[in-house]
Amino acid sequence: MRLINRFDRDVTYPAVILPVREISAFQKAFYNNLIQVPKLKTVLAIEGSQDKKKVLIARKSEAIDKYVNEKEYEYSEEKVQLTYQNLSMNEVLKELLPPDVGEVPSGYETVGDVAHMNLMGKLFDHRYVIGQVVLDKNPSLRTVVTKIGQIESTYRFYDLECIAGDSSTYETIVLEDKVRYKVDVSKVYWCSKLGHERNRMIDTILKEGDVLCDMFCGIGPLAVKAAVKKKVKAIANDLNPACFEFLKENIRMNKVKNLVVPFNMDAREFVRMAVRKSNDPAQKEIPKEMLRFDHCYMNLPVDAVEFLDAFVGLFNDANYKIWSSNETNDQKTFLLPMVHVYGFSYFSDKDKALAYFVERIGKAMNYPEFSEKDVLHFHNIRDVSPQSHMYGTSFRVPFEVAFSKVQHENKSEEESKDQIYDEFEDKSRMKKQKIEE
Numbered sequence: 001m002r003l004i005n006r007f008d009r010d011v012t013y014p015a016v017i018l019p020v021r022e023i024s025a026f027q028k029a030f031y032n033n034l035i036q037v038p039k040l041k042t043v044l045a046i047e048g049s050q051d052k053k054k055v056l057i058a059r060k061s062e063a064i065d066k067y068v069n070e071k072e073y074e075y076s077e078e079k080v081q082l083t084y085q086n087l088s089m090n091e092v093l094k095e096l097l098p099p100d101v102g103e104v105p106s107g108y109e110t111v112g113d114v115a116h117m118n119l120m121g122k123l124f125d126h127r128y129v130i131g132q133v134v135l136d137k138n139p140s141l142r143t144v145v146t147k148i149g150q151i152e153s154t155y156r157f158y159d160l161e162c163i164a165g166d167s168s169t170y171e172t173i174v175l176e177d178k179v180r181y182k183v184d185v186s187k188v189y190w191c192s193k194l195g196h197e198r199n200r201m202i203d204t205i206l207k208e209g210d211v212l213c214d215m216f217c218g219i220g221p222l223a224v225k226a227a228v229k230k231k232v233k234a235i236a237n238d239l240n241p242a243c244f245e246f247l248k249e250n251i252r253m254n255k256v257k258n259l260v261v262p263f264n265m266d267a268r269e270f271v272r273m274a275v276r277k278s279n280d281p282a283q284k285e286i287p288k289e290m291l292r293f294d295h296c297y298m299n300l301p302v303d304a305v306e307f308l309d310a311f312v313g314l315f316n317d318a319n320y321k322i323w324s325s326n327e328t329n330d331q332k333t334f335l336l337p338m339v340h341v342y343g344f345s346y347f348s349d350k351d352k353a354l355a356y357f358v359e360r361i362g363k364a365m366n367y368p369e370f371s372e373k374d375v376l377h378f379h380n381i382r383d384v385s386p387q388s389h390m391y392g393t394s395f396r397v398p399f400e401v402a403f404s405k406v407q408h409e410n411k412s413e414e415e416s417k418d419q420i421y422d423e424f425e426d427k428s429r430m431k432k433q434k435i436e437e
């Protein structure tokens with residue numbers, strides 16, 4: 001209560017006395033002079049008058065003076081009491097927090113009815129006050145949490161502390177473009193800021209009927225949305241068992257059971273398993289029409305690139321037919337999947353970042369010939385900090401990588417690397433020969 005009274009203050013505003021029928025035109029014409037104070041009534045009744053009201057304004061101006069004089073209206077003054085509820089979140093925090101905290105927090109990520117903050121340093125010491133103000137000022141929120149420590153776990157979610165509101169559950173429903181997701185930010189990864197990237201994929205890359213292999217799908221933000229919006233079919237996988245449970249629920253909630261098939265395994269195992277299934281006519285886990293996928297989505301920015309080794313020698317003679325558009329051995333007829341792999345780079349410069357990713361991708365696939373020419377699309381997704389920038393790289397799995405004869409899994413790492421290089425040399429020679437012929 002003491003906290004609340006601290007904000008009470010009397011303020012006197014000028015007001016223009018206007019006929020009721022003129023009020024909205026006046027407000028439109030002098031929009032910049034209107035009072036922008038939350039929850040303050042700025043049109044006041046005049047006792048004993050039916051046809052006139054007072055409109056409070058933040059300040060007079062020459063233009064308003066002219067208007068009032070020409071129309072022979074009148075000014076008055078109005079004393080109002082401002083309270084805690086009339087101040088913005090920013091104003092309250094500026095007043096409450098000591099100056100040595102630096103800039104007061106102005107934002108947070110909203111996940112359904114949970115506000116997700118990242119309070120650090122001195123701000124962290126004042127987290128309960130900050131949490132309470134955020135909650136007070138945003139009635140649609142139920143809970144405010146802050147991250148504790150760094151995101152280091154395999155499953156990429158943060159340790160959280162509830163700093164205001166209901167701490168009984170962090171489970172919430174997120175609505176993104178009419179798609180509903182059940183999420184619990186204390187158990188699974190979720191990032192609203194990636195919504196624009198999901199939309200880019202759906203609007204410009206994925207086509208109706210395409211098959212998506214989402215290797216690190218989380219609770220299904222891309223797979224489920226692509227199914228709802230574009231009837232994309234997806235095999236969607238995440239290692240986190242909690243993601244798997246939410247994914248199943250999100251598939252059910254959005255009625256895309258016939259389009260999205262969920263899996264809960266390691267991404268390397270998953271993609272190998274999916275391709276192996278294409279050789280097994282008796283398998284029932286993956287619908288036949290999803291055995292050949294058009295896109296592999298690899299959104300684990302911390303090290304998805306390293307998982308590209310899963311594509312080395314992934315395809316073989318037995319599933320040759322499925323991945324080729326006709327039955328000849330001409331590599332140009334292959335429809336190998338397009339990979340969309342995400343990663344962090346120190347470089348804010350796009351060209352330097354591209355060179356960095358090309359080298360990493362080539363190394364991960366043991367394919368030193370991989371070059372910028374193989375990259376179909378490269379773009380900055382977001383700047384996480386001045387030292388860390390997230391990029392997306394899209395390319396088609398190279399033929400030489402996909403059909404390498406190396407039995408990658410059964411060899412020691414060193415052995416398999418040597419063999420892969422020999423294999424590539426042979427392939428390159430063969431390719432050259434073919435061109436010369």
Ligand SMILES: C[S@@+](CC[C@H](N)C(=O)[O-])C[C@H]1O[C@@H](n2cnc3c(N)ncnc32)[C@H](O)[C@@H]1O
Binds near residue numbers: 154215216217220300
């Ligand atoms: C950055 S999150 C992205 C999730 C989802 N694509 C999204 O945009 O919300 C990465 C996900 O990869 C999962 N993950 C981590 N290691 C994995 C692995 N070896 N195999 C499969 N999934 C893994 C994590 O559990 C996490 O959900």
